[in-house]
Amino acid sequence: MSRSWSRTSPVVAVTAAALAVLTGCGGGGDGASAPAADGKPVTITFWGWAKGSKDVVDAFNASHRNIKVTFEEIPSGNAGGYAKISNAVKAGNAPDLVSIEYPSLPEFVSQGALQDIGAHLSDDVKGKLLPQAVELTTLGGKNWAVPFDAAPQAFYYRKDLFAKYGIEVPTTWAEFRAAAEKVKKTDARTRIATFFPDDPTSFQALAWQAGAQWFKAEGDTWKVDTTDAATHKVTAYWQGLLDAGLVHNHASFTPEWTSSLKNGSTIGYLGASWGAGVLKGTLPEQSGAWAVAPMPTWDGKPASGMLGGSTFAVTKDSEKAGPAVEFATWMATTEEGVKARIASGTSSAFPAAAGLRPVAKEAFDAGFYGGQDIYALFERAGASINPNWAWGPATGTTNLAIKDGFGKIANGGTTLADAIRAGHEATVAEMKKRGLKVEG
Amino acid sequence: MKARAARAPAPVPAPALAPKGPTAPPAPAATPTVAPTIARARTGAAAVLLAPFFVLFTAVMVVPIGYAVWLSLFTEKQSGLGFGGTETVFTGLDNYLAALGDRAFREGFGVLLGYCLLYIPLLLAGALTLALLLDSALARARRFFQLALFLPHAVPGIIAALIWVYLYTPQLSPVVEAMESGGVGFDFFSPEGALPSVVNIALWEWLGYNMVIFYAALQAIDRSVLEAATVDGAGSWRTAFSIKLPLIRASLAMVALFTVIGSLQLFTEPLILDKGTGSAVTSTWTPNMYAYTAAFDRNDYGLAAAASVLLALTAALLSFAVTRLTGRRAHDRKEQHA
Numbered sequence: 001m002s003r004s005w006s007r008t009s010p011v012v013a014v015t016a017a018a019l020a021v022l023t024g025c026g027g028g029g030d031g032a033s034a035p036a037a038d039g040k041p042v043t044i045t046f047w048g049w050a051k052g053s054k055d056v057v058d059a060f061n062a063s064h065r066n067i068k069v070t071f072e073e074i075p076s077g078n079a080g081g082y083a084k085i086s087n088a089v090k091a092g093n094a095p096d097l098v099s100i101e102y103p104s105l106p107e108f109v110s111q112g113a114l115q116d117i118g119a120h121l122s123d124d125v126k127g128k129l130l131p132q133a134v135e136l137t138t139l140g141g142k143n144w145a146v147p148f149d150a151a152p153q154a155f156y157y158r159k160d161l162f163a164k165y166g167i168e169v170p171t172t173w174a175e176f177r178a179a180a181e182k183v184k185k186t187d188a189r190t191r192i193a194t195f196f197p198d199d200p201t202s203f204q205a206l207a208w209q210a211g212a213q214w215f216k217a218e219g220d221t222w223k224v225d226t227t228d229a230a231t232h233k234v235t236a237y238w239q240g241l242l243d244a245g246l247v248h249n250h251a252s253f254t255p256e257w258t259s260s261l262k263n264g265s266t267i268g269y270l271g272a273s274w275g276a277g278v279l280k281g282t283l284p285e286q287s288g289a290w291a292v293a294p295m296p297t298w299d300g301k302p303a304s305g306m307l308g309g310s311t312f313a314v315t316k317d318s319e320k321a322g323p324a325v326e327f328a329t330w331m332a333t334t335e336e337g338v339k340a341r342i343a344s345g346t347s348s349a350f351p352a353a354a355g356l357r358p359v360a361k362e363a364f365d366a367g368f369y370g371g372q373d374i375y376a377l378f379e380r381a382g383a384s385i386n387p388n389w390a391w392g393p394a395t396g397t398t399n400l401a402i403k404d405g406f407g408k409i410a411n412g413g414t415t416l417a418d419a420i421r422a423g424h425e426a427t428v429a430e431m432k433k434r435g436l437k438v439e440g
Numbered sequence: 441m442k443a444r445a446a447r448a449p450a451p452v453p454a455p456a457l458a459p460k461g462p463t464a465p466p467a468p469a470a471t472p473t474v475a476p477t478i479a480r481a482r483t484g485a486a487a488v489l490l491a492p493f494f495v496l497f498t499a500v501m502v503v504p505i506g507y508a509v510w511l512s513l514f515t516e517k518q519s520g521l522g523f524g525g526t527e528t529v530f531t532g533l534d535n536y537l538a539a540l541g542d543r544a545f546r547e548g549f550g551v552l553l554g555y556c557l558l559y560i561p562l563l564l565a566g567a568l569t570l571a572l573l574l575d576s577a578l579a580r581a582r583r584f585f586q587l588a589l590f591l592p593h594a595v596p597g598i599i600a601a602l603i604w605v606y607l608y609t610p611q612l613s614p615v616v617e618a619m620e621s622g623g624v625g626f627d628f629f630s631p632e633g634a635l636p637s638v639v640n641i642a643l644w645e646w647l648g649y650n651m652v653i654f655y656a657a658l659q660a661i662d663r664s665v666l667e668a669a670t671v672d673g674a675g676s677w678r679t680a681f682s683i684k685l686p687l688i689r690a691s692l693a694m695v696a697l698f699t700v701i702g703s704l705q706l707f708t709e710p711l712i713l714d715k716g717t718g719s720a721v722t723s724t725w726t727p728n729m730y731a732y733t734a735a736f737d738r739n740d741y742g743l744a745a746a747a748s749v750l751l752a753l754t755a756a757l758l759s760f761a762v763t764r765l766t767g768r769r770a771h772d773r774k775e776q777h778a
Contacts, residue, residue, distance in 0.1 A: 254717065
């Protein structure tokens with residue numbers, strides 16, 4: 001059993017990377033010409049996984065003669081997509097344009113995997129976009145990506161079962177806990193929502209909503225504090241829910257989670273704007289039974305963090321930054337681009353371009369939510385996104401350490417607070433190792 | 441080919457014959473004796489037969505290992521906030537020190553040790569028992585059982601892990617449900633349950649495979665020895681323990697060696713448990729996973745290479761030790777017999 005083919009050794013992985021380097025070198029710089037300079041279209045490649053991407057690319061290719069986009073669907077970022085992108089950049093055979101979510105953008109920038117697209121991004125375009133989203137894609141005074149959607153938080157719930165159990169939709173976290181207790185009391189195997197041990201970003205969005213600021217860039221120094229008062233409040237609250245067994249502890253988007261939604265033992269989902277499309281796609285038989293509410297808040301006033309959200313960035317070695325940004329801008333800021341994606345039926349993206357939200361609303365079939373105006377709700381939540389949050393340059397390390405801790409919480413192996421502290425320590429150590437200036 | 445052409449210039453220009461170089465008719469001028477020609481032909485044939493091995497060995501073993509060692513000596517540095525790009529810097533052995541100094545990496549070896557202590561005895565005992573049962577005179581439908589027991593090994597590790605994750609997940613799994621209704625509550629994803637969960641998957645995959653090895657060894661035992669034992673009045677138990685087991689000791693040692701080395705590579709099954717569930721299996725649970733995570737989640741290729749090299753060294757030392765140990769024992773036994 002020593003040389004089983006099913007066990008991939010790191011040496012093999014390194015070899016693969018090495019071979020990729022060798023083969024990649026020959027592939028660069030093919031036919032990079034200005035759009036339509038010689039009458040032939042410029043071909044750019046685009047990697048992404050967001051719902052509806054294929055439809056958007058098809059619509060673009062059908063309506064544009066000077067640029068042709070080749071789309072390749074890759075696994076979602078944390079499921080291997082990011083590793084694929086960084087390896088391709090290292091190997092020199094990366095596509096021109098890639099999807100990157102806000103949390104991971106600073107890490108890609110600090111690794112030198114992307115290029116500054118400021119020259120191709122006009123103030124006119126920037127002015128159309130949600131300022132918080134532009135802020136998150138501007139690092140060190142340069143523009144690194146075109147923000148596509150904002151991802152304000154939202155609370156999805158089973159309207160029918162809430163009514164059946166006599167539960168009011170909670171508006172504060174105190175009410176949420178009371179509702180959670182009532183759900184559990186009414187039906188011992190049913191819970192109001194789920195804690196995702198595999199997904200630190202859901203927790204980070206909750207901390208963000210509470211006003212936490214994990215990363216601050218001051219001058220040329222990073223200030224890291226994942227254990228501020230706001231975060232502490234959130235960890236204590238969720239530890240309480242977990243200890244009392246008031247929420248399920250299931251990995252996100254796994255068969256376990258899905259089956260509990262299908263059989264009605266989970267009747268709510270703390271997610272974000274894009275989750276509307278996911279639920280709709282996952283649970284077609286429950287159409288009409290779901291509704292969306294604003295995320296509960298600490299003081300009853302609207303507040304939101306951001307959970308995920310996509311941007312489009314141009315890779316380091318691409319010689320077609322101009323056309324790539326043109327395509328990205330088309331996807332993010334034109335009516336046709338947004339319409340093509342939402343009309344695919346599976347996307348409920350909330351465009352960062354404010355002027356296009358009516359278009360998105362029109363294109364999204366809200367029958368699943370009983371015709372509720374979910375975009376108006378996202379609009380209010382989007383306006384309440386706490387503007388102080390920034391992502392650090394070592395998100396990969398931060399989130400791995402937190403996820404490793406979260407996995408042990410279910411059995412009392414560790415606590416939320418300890419898991420977050422482990423994330424803090426791993427992050428600071430990693431940043432120091434890289435030679436960054438860091439305090440924390 | 442060029443060298444051969446120079447050694448034995450053919451009178452007629454016949455490049456088509458070149459591939460047969462060594463056996464090509466000797467040139468008229470070069471006929472001092474026959475022996476050197478044969479010797480040369482032999483070396484040539486050996487070279488031709490060995491070349492593919494060395495070419496592949498170099499391409500898929502030596503070069504990648506060399507590249508990994510090379511990578512392990514460098515790291516990427518940034519400055520300030522880090523948005524100004526990276527610089528590759530030579531760091532000597534710093535990556536090795538960083539890996540060894542990381543508690544997560546060291547704990548990975550602890551997990552491996554626990555895994556070996558739990559897995560290897562169970563595997564050997566289980567495979568041996570099954571092989572002896574099949575080999576015993578009582579066994580019926582031998583072919584069927586042989587195939588049925590071997591079948592799980594035909595399932596790729598990653599698929600097996602996915603199936604088992606399903607069987608471990610509460611509320612999805614009929615197994616967990618049955619256990620619960622029987623009053624047995626066991627959480628396969630808990631910190632205590634993780635190791636047994638992985639061992640169970642590995643056992644399921646490898647038991648049948650090793651059983652076949654043992655069974656083949658048992659079948660190779662001279663039947664007259666067994667008949668003699670029966671004539672002398674030895675029962676099935678006695679025959680199994682005093683005759684059969686000692687006679688297949690060599691396969692036992694081989695399976696143990698392969699299993700130890702294979703265990704060091706533990707990766708696929710825990711990775712699935714880590715990525716696909718909210719289990720207590722961490723992203724750095726085994727040294728192999730540590731290297732994988734360092735490279736593909738943390739983008740630290742230097743650290744990943746250093747961790748891989750350290751793991752490879754451990755495997756090399758361990759196999760050397762085990763081979764020496766088992767080799768000496770076999771040697772001692774031969775001397776005793778002589």
